[in-house]
Amino acid sequence: MSLIKWIKASRSGSVVPVEGAPTVDPMPAHTGIWLDRCVLVEPDSQEHPHRQKLHSLAMRSLAAGAPARRNYEERLRLLRAEAEVADPLGVKRRVFEVKTRTRLLLHPATGSTVTEGGLLLHHTYGVPYLPGSALKGLCRRRVAGFADLPFDADKLFGSAEESGTAAERSFVDFWDALWVPDGAASPLVEDIVNPHHAGYYTKQESRPAPSDGDAPQLTHFLTVGPGTKFMVVIEVPSSEEDTKAKRLLDWIERVLLDGLAEDGIGARTRSGYGVLSQAT
Numbered sequence: 009m010s011l012i013k014w015i016k017a018s019r020s021g022s023v024v025p026v027e028g029a030p031t032v033d034p035m036p037a038h039t040g041i042w043l044d045r046c047v048l049v050e051p052d053s054q055e056h057p058h059r060q061k062l063h064s065l066a067m068r069s070l071a072a073g074a075p076a077r078r079n080y081e082e083r084l085r086l087l088r089a090e091a092e093v094a095d096p097l098g099v100k101r102r103v104f105e106v107k108t109r110t111r112l113l114l115h116p117a118t119g120s121t122v123t124e125g126g127l128l129l130h131h132t133y134g135v136p137y138l139p140g141s142a143l144k145g146l147c148r149r150r151v152a153g154f155a156d157l158p159f160d161a162d163k164l165f166g167s168a169e170e171s172g173t174a175a176e177r178s179f180v181d182f183w184d185a186l187w188v189p190d191g192a193a194s195p196l197v198e199d200i201v202n203p204h205h206a207g208y209y210t211k212q213e214s215r216p217a218p219s220d221g222d223a224p225q226l227t228h229f230l231t232v233g234p235g236t237k238f239m240v241v242i243e244v245p246s247s248e249e250d251t252k253a254k255r256l257l258d259w260i261e262r263v264l265l266d267g268l269a270e271d272g273i274g275a276r277t278r279s280g281y282g283v284l285s286q287a288t
Contacts, residue, residue: 039069039076040134043127043230063198063230070135072192080133081189084239091183091241100246100253102261105188105237105287106268111199112232113281114142114274127196127230130186136195136232140182142273143240143264147180150267158259180260183241190237197233200226237287240264 036042043066069076091103114128114136130137148165151157161167166178187195203209205218206225242260246253265286267273272282 035069035074035076036065037075037079038134039066040129040131042066042069042076042134043129060198060228063196063228066230067194067196067198070194070196072189076134077189080135080187083133084186084188087186088239091239095246098245098247099243100257102240102242102257104240104261106185106240106265106284107238107287108232108234108236108282108284109269110234110272110280110283111197112136112236112274112284113199113229113276114138114232127232130184133186135187136236136238137187138185138238138240138273140184143182143185144178144180146267146271146273147260147263150263150271159256164256164260179244181243183243185238185240188237188239190235193233195232195236196230198228199231200228202226231281238284 043062068074071077091101095101127136128139129135144165148161151161151165154161162176164179167173167176169175189195202224204222204224207216207222208218242257242264244253244256244260268284271277272280273284274282276282
C-alpha cells in the first residue's frame, strides 16, 4: 500500500493493519501529523503493537537525514539568524540554549492523538519544543516565594485578574524554545510505565479491588530524551539608552535556568523528569 493511500485510509476511519504501513521511503515530512493521523490503535489490544510501530516510525523520522528533520533544520537556520540578529529597535533580546538532563514529558494527557497523548510537538514544524508560556509560568512560579525581588513579578510575568485587582500583561516575552538538532540521533525515545492495577484504574463499573497479585500492564509512550537541546529566546522592551535591560535579562535568565534545574518543567517532575541545564 502506498503512503498516500495508507494515510487516506487511516483518516477515513478504516481499520488499517500495521503490516500495511509503508516501510520504505518517503518518510513523513511532519512527525506530528504522522503521530496524529496515520495509524489506528486497536482499542482491545493489550500489547499495543500499532502504537509501538508508530513510535518507531516517529523516532526514525527525526533522525539525521530523514525528510522531516531536513525540512526543519532549514527552517531553524532562518529562525536562529532572525533571533541572533542585532536587537531590533525598542527591544533587548537574550538567546541561549538549554539541554535536557533527564527525560522530558510535556502534556501527557491531551487525548488528542491515536497514541493517547504523551508528547507535545510543534503544530507547524512537528518537532519537540518548550512553549514560551510554560517557560514564563515556570519563572512566575519560581519567584512567587522570593522575599526581596529586584523587580515586580506581576509586571514582569503578568498576573490573572483577582477581586479588586486588574490583570497585568507580561512585560517579558518568551519565544517558544525550539529543538536544536545535535548529532545523528532522534530527540524522541520510548519509555514505559507499569501500572499493576489496570482494572481498578480503568473500569467504571464493578471496579475490582487492587491486589498484590495483579499483573503489570506495560504501557509505552514517547518522551524527549536526555541531551536534547532547545534554543531559548527572551525579549524585553527597551530604549537605546536603557541600562536596566541587560540587568533584567541577566536576572530572568538566572531565574529560568535555576527553575529548570531545580524545579523541572512538564509532567512527572517529582519522578525526575523535565530537568534541564544550560548547554555548553
